[in-house]
Amino acid sequence: MKPFILTPFILVILAGGYACQKEVSIENQPLMIDKQLQEKATRLAHELVIFDAHIDVPFRLSKKIDDISQRTQGGDFDYPRAREGGLNAAFMAIYIPPRYQKGGAKELADELILMIEGFSTQWPEKFAPARSVAEIRSNFAQGKISLPMGIENGAPLEDNLENLDYFYRQGIRYLTLTHSRSNLICDSSGDPQHKWNGLSPFGKQVVLRMNRLGMIIDVSHASDETFFQVMQLSAAPVIASHSSCRRFTPGWERNMSDEMLLQLKENGGVIQINFGSSFINNDYLRSKQERDRNIYQYLESHDLQEWDEAAQQHYGKYSREHPIPYADVSDVVDHIDHVVKLIGVDHVGLGSDFDGVGDSLPIGLKDVSGYPNLIYQLLKRGYSETDIEKICSGNLLRVWSEIERIAQQLQTKG
Ligand SMILES: [Zn+2]
Known part of the structure; x- marks a missing residue:
């Protein structure tokens, strides 16, 4: 469970979340x-x-x-x-x-x-x-x-x-x-x-x-x-x-x-x-911006560059713990x-x-x-x-x- 799940930021995201059921398969292709x-x-x-x-x-x-x-x-x-x-x-x-x-x-x-x-x-x-x-x-x-x-x-x-x-x-x-x-x-x-x-x-x-x-x-x-x-x-x-x-x-x-x-x-x-x-899905955009902010703060506070191994590890860990669901083809449409x-x-x-x-x-x-x-x-x-x-x-x-x-x-x- 994410420790900050009920921050105002997340509540905003939840309020504006997806309404429609997506027609997708696990193979990353829409079911035709x-x-x-x-x-x-x-x-x-x-x-x-x-x-x-x-x-x-x-x-x-x-x-x-x-x-x-x-x-x-x-x-x-x-x-x-x-x-x-x-x-x-x-x-x-x-x-x-x-x-x-x-x-x-x-x-x-x-x-x-x-x-x-x-x-x-x-x-x-x-x-x-x-x-x-x-x-x-x-x-x-x-x-x-x-x-x-x-x-x-x-x-x-x-x-x-x-x-x-x-x-x-x-x-x-x-x-x-x-x-x-x-x-x-x-x-x-x-x-x-x-x-x-x-x-x-x-x-x-x-x-x-x-x-x-x-x-x-x-x-x-x-x-x-x-x-x-x-x-x-x-x-x-x-x-x-x-x-x-x-x-x-x-x-x-x-x-x-x-x-x-x-x-x-x-x-x-x-x-x-x-x-x-x-570009096409606000939930994705906001979650990505949140992730970018987190990574940036981590780099700053640990005096790291993005290509440093410790930075890469943090990025991997954050991304695993906070996966962002992709948009799908119907969002483009x-x-x-x-x-x-x-x-x-x-x-x-x-x-x-x-x-x-x-x-x-x-x-x-x-x-x-x-x-x-x-x-x-x-x-x-x-x-x-x-x-x-x-x-x-x-x-x-x-x-x-x-x-x-x-x-x-x-x-x-x-
Ligand atoms: Zn461009």
């Missing part, structure tokens, strides 16, 4: 009770284009190299499992940790771009680069998985607008303006210090230049002020490549509020729902439903954050083989094939096309 619907979901997953806006393969492989053309032991993405799940295109996130804002960000981005390009040159029958909507479609027709690239954290621009053009030429098609710390472009949702109160003067130039280049603006991780200023300034629609709805995680700025979603609709953009349990009810089915898609959220993925969506489970849940809730197609890729492709069109228009105007 309706056989016919299951077959339909699997068929659709393989017929439709599935385009995930945020997968962290470069981050994962930069820690431990793995052959993703084969089935891998760990990790959430590899070619065989992507095929099983029906995944056709995935933005590879070139994640630049905030500590590189002091230096080395551009070099790291260059290295990771080379890594991703290497997948298509090494395994050309399996993967292909994609720099436009047309290339996503032609790769799909050839049965190859598209690997377009986005940079997560604008630090590699290093205060030089020409670097934006440089990265566009290198094939980068979206830029997540910042990460968990404010940077040279804007404030972050994860940083208590709001240095710029939104976009910096340089950040405003970046937004306008991105419109002109046809680079997708990604507002995930940005602070609320940053988001609303981008909405004012951008001539083109934007994406949130891996965010969920704040309605389910009150007060957590990393997710988007209803007010922001309404603005996103006006802008014509799209929110790509993050699958991580802490709750977020999709919420967006659809609030702003319509044309503004929501998938941004799993596979290989980026660690061991926090929901039951039924543990890796890239899980998309049919998501489609099954959508069918179960009465979504039409047309709507499912929009959610799986249609909305993201529409937004990207619109960004390409606006860029052309701006360039011909001179």
Whole structure:
């Protein structure tokens, strides 16, 4: 029994706890009770284009190299499992940790771009680069998985607008303006210090230049002020490549509020729902925050670093004594439903954050083989094939096309 079971914090969690019975098996996959619907979901997953806006393969492989053309032991993405799940295109996130804002960000981005390009040159029958909507479609027709690239954290621009053009030429098609710390472009949702109160003067130039280049603006991780200023300034629609709805995680700025979603609709953009349990389930998020606080206090009071053995042991013990139940695939669909009810089915898609959220993925969506489970849940809730197609890729492709069109228009105007 937990010694602090009746603290006000825990009571709050209990009061807001799950109401619904989850359809899950112990094998970490949802029980697909309706056989016919299951077959339909699997068929659709393989017929439709599935385009995930945020997968962290470069981050994962930069820690431990793995052959993703084969089935891998760990990790959430590899070619065989992507095929099983029906995944056709995935933005590879070139994640630049905030500590590189002091230096080395551009070099790291260059290295990771080379890594991703290497997948298509090494395994050309399996993967292909994609720099436009047309290339996503032609790769799909050839049965190859598209690997377009986005940079997560604008630090590699290093205060030089020409670097934006440089990265566009290198094939980068979206830029997540910042990460968990404010940077040279804007404030972050994860940083208590709001240095710029939104976009910096340089950040405003970046937004306008991105419109002109046809680079997708990604507002995930940005602070609320940053988001609303981008909405004012951008001539083109934007994406949130891996965010969920704040309605389910009150007060957590990393997710988007209803007010922001309404603005996103006006802008014509799209929110790509993050699958991580802490993004989609408030019980999970609060328990994780409690665990993080405990671990942090332990490290502080024992003068330890997180990689020290004693720290690891404490983490293991705490986690065993306070297990946090995962969310499941129906929680992800709750977020999709919420967006659809609030702003319509044309503004929501998938941004799993596979290989980026660690061991926090929901039951039924543990890796890239899980998309049919998501489609099954959508069918179960009465979504039409047309709507499912929009959610799986249609909305993201529409937004990207619109960004390409606006860029052309701006360039011909001179
Ligand atoms: Zn992220």
